[in-house]
Amino acid sequence: MDINCETIEHLASLSNFSLSDEEKTSLTNDLQNIIKYISQLDELNTDNVEPTYQVFEMENVWRNDEIVEQDANREQLLALTKEEKDNQIKVPKVL
Amino acid sequence: MKTANKTVTATRLVKDALEKAKHFADYNIFTFLNEEGALKKAAEIDEKIARGEKVGRLAGVPYALKDNFLSPEGDTTASAHILEGCASPVTATTVEKLEAEGAIMIGRANLDAFAHGSSTENSYFGPTLNSHDKTRVAGGSSGGSAVAVALDIVEFATGTDTGGSIRQPASFNGVYGFKPTYGTISRYGVVAMASSLDCIGFFTKTPEDMDLLMSITAGQDPKDMTTLPDYYNENFNGDNDTTEDAACPSGTLRAAQAKSSRPVEHIASSAASPIYKIGIIKDFDNDVVDVSIRNALKEKCELLKSKGYEIVELEMPTLKYALAAYYIIQPAEVASNLSRYDGVRYGFRSENSTDLDGLYENTRSEGFMAENKRRIMIGNFVLSSGFYDAYFLKAAKARTLIINEYNKAFEKCDFILTPVSPNPAFKLGEKVNDPVAMYLEDLMSVSLNLAGVPGLAIPAGETAEGLPIGLQLVGPRRSDKKLIEFSKELI
Numbered sequence: 001m002d003i004n005c006e007t008i009e010h011l012a013s014l015s016n017f018s019l020s021d022e023e024k025t026s027l028t029n030d031l032q033n034i035i036k037y038i039s040q041l042d043e044l045n046t047d048n049v050e051p052t053y054q055v056f057e058m059e060n061v062w063r064n065d066e067i068v069e070q071d072a073n074r075e076q077l078l079a080l081t082k083e084e085k086d087n088q089i090k091v092p093k094v095l
Numbered sequence: 096m097k098t099a100n101k102t103v104t105a106t107r108l109v110k111d112a113l114e115k116a117k118h119f120a121d122y123n124i125f126t127f128l129n130e131e132g133a134l135k136k137a138a139e140i141d142e143k144i145a146r147g148e149k150v151g152r153l154a155g156v157p158y159a160l161k162d163n164f165l166s167p168e169g170d171t172t173a174s175a176h177i178l179e180g181c182a183s184p185v186t187a188t189t190v191e192k193l194e195a196e197g198a199i200m201i202g203r204a205n206l207d208a209f210a211h212g213s214s215t216e217n218s219y220f221g222p223t224l225n226s227h228d229k230t231r232v233a234g235g236s237s238g239g240s241a242v243a244v245a246l247d248i249v250e251f252a253t254g255t256d257t258g259g260s261i262r263q264p265a266s267f268n269g270v271y272g273f274k275p276t277y278g279t280i281s282r283y284g285v286v287a288m289a290s291s292l293d294c295i296g297f298f299t300k301t302p303e304d305m306d307l308l309m310s311i312t313a314g315q316d317p318k319d320m321t322t323l324p325d326y327y328n329e330n331f332n333g334d335n336d337t338t339e340d341a342a343c344p345s346g347t348l349r350a351a352q353a354k355s356s357r358p359v360e361h362i363a364s365s366a367a368s369p370i371y372k373i374g375i376i377k378d379f380d381n382d383v384v385d386v387s388i389r390n391a392l393k394e395k396c397e398l399l400k401s402k403g404y405e406i407v408e409l410e411m412p413t414l415k416y417a418l419a420a421y422y423i424i425q426p427a428e429v430a431s432n433l434s435r436y437d438g439v440r441y442g443f444r445s446e447n448s449t450d451l452d453g454l455y456e457n458t459r460s461e462g463f464m465a466e467n468k469r470r471i472m473i474g475n476f477v478l479s480s481g482f483y484d485a486y487f488l489k490a491a492k493a494r495t496l497i498i499n500e501y502n503k504a505f506e507k508c509d510f511i512l513t514p515v516s517p518n519p520a521f522k523l524g525e526k527v528n529d530p531v532a533m534y535l536e537d538l539m540s541v542s543l544n545l546a547g548v549p550g551l552a553i554p555a556g557e558t559a560e561g562l563p564i565g566l567q568l569v570g571p572r573r574s575d576k577k578l579i580e581f582s583k584e585l586i
Contacts, residue, residue, distance in 0.1 A: 008472075011472040012472065015430065015472050015475050017463075018457065027472065031473060034422065034473055037419060038477075038486065038490075039419075040419050041419045044493055044496070046489060046492035049495050051494070051495060052491055052492075055498070056323075057278075058321075058323065071186070077440070080182070080440060080441035080442075082444040091439055092449055092450050095450075
């Protein structure tokens with residue numbers, strides 16, 4: 001797998017990054033090396049093996065959709081944002 | 096660990112800890128010192144003791160909190176620029192449980208930003224220095240926590256371990272570091288890295304202290320759906336009666352006294368104690384591992400044999416693929432977990448944006464460290480259409496094979512003893528520009544997270560240069576209590 005500038009730009013857009021030319025060069029090199037390393041998994045035979053996505057042994061149990069406890073109120077959470085107006089978070093124009 | 100009493104007050108313990116923290120300021124251990132808050136809590140505990148009221152099992156014990164645990168005391172930064180100025184109204188369950196027993200947080204400990212790293216060099220606040228050699232790394236990502244305990248500033252510190260972030264810095268600094276079975280301790284209120292791998296654990300100076308902290312913090316939390324029922328404090332034949340500890344208002348804890356009343360040489364031969372079989376992994380006994388670490392492992396095996404334990408050689412050929420699988424699964428989960436940082440609701444927000452998309456992009460580009468960006472981009476690569484099957488799905492299948500291999504190994508032995516990392520603490524700057532070389536430091540630690548099994552890093556002497564060596568004791572899932580108990584045999 002070859003990582004070129006186009007791949008880096010695609011991944012940057014998936015990741016919501018705008019990268020400098022310098023960053024693009026170093027990331028191309030780093031990602032190339034990392035992907036070369038992780039590609040050694042190709043050697044491993046995984047035919048008929050089920051994937052594992054989590055190692056938690058419990059099964060899901062549904063509960064009533066009720067709020068038991070709230071750790072933070074609206075005021076405390078709004079205090080964390082940079083700009084607030086009329087109880088809402090203010091951001092630059094969307095369109 | 097020493098708790099407060101009428102003679103040695105909580106205020107004294109906290110003042111001593113804060114003084115030591117300032118004395119060692121050049122090690123860059125703390126991102127925040129909790130002077131005012133800690134002294135206030137200490138005074139409250141001292142008043143309780145003076146009134147003869149019952150105090151907790153950690154009364155007045157100063158501790159360091161890894162700076163990815165949320166609490167209202169100090170900003171929670173995860174040592175990342177993008178979380179700058181985040182004074183969280185939320186308190187992590189682990190913090191609540193520790194403080195309910197009287198523990199006092201004296202400072203927030205430095206880490207690799209978002210716990211991405213094996214050296215603490217990826218911190219926005221600069222690296223933490225090794226406790227034994229200031230030209231070397233502290234290990235990571237919980238470097239600040241490990242050094243705070245190693246330099247005896249605090250009695251214990253919290254950590255998080257996604258691929259070795261507790262065990263490796265513990266081994267680099269000569270202290271105990273424990274990653275429990277996945278789901279043992281609530282992750283509520285801890286900055287998420289890779290959710291199927293993340294574990295909460297501790298750094299201590301003794302196995303007895305580790306046991307005490309585990310018994311306090313283990314258990315199901317309605318706020319974390321992936322916590323197991325409290326198996327740690329149940330169904331164990333050992334010294335497990337915590338009610339007496341709780342009633343003991345002050346002084347040295349009972350767990351620590353147990354050690355002297357029960358000489359280790361009698362354990363193996365006593366009828367009540369099982370004769371465990373200890374596995375060693377042949378595949379790790381090669382040139383990849385520093386010779387002083389291999390020798391330390393051999394010495395500990397001889398020690399165990401002399402105590403009557405059987406050493407079993409294991410072949411675990413799939414483990415060498417654990418690192419590759421880990422560096423697919425972990426970045427994939429990182430990319431997902433870190434997509435929430437957009438500058439809108441909390442933390443740093445770039446001021447150079449004219450529209451919302453620009454705000455996201457600029458905030459993320461300016462707010463994340465280079466290693467954060469690498470991992471997010473690798474994660475999005477292995478998850479992206481066209482590559483998902485070849486990378487992410489392949490790694491998830493490899494994870495199954497690694498779990499099977501551990502299950503098979505634990506049919507032949509009770510615990511496994513391995514190195515924590517291939518090398519002792521390396522020089523600052525040595526690997527920071529070579530991600531693959533840095534990732535290779537995690538070679539022996541990541542498979543435990545993939546399998547969800549517990550591992551305890553144990554101090555095992557020093558190299559000729561005086562650098563600490565660590566070994567890790569690995570057990571099957573939910574063997575945590577037995578594993579910590581058994582580690583006393585290796586002293």
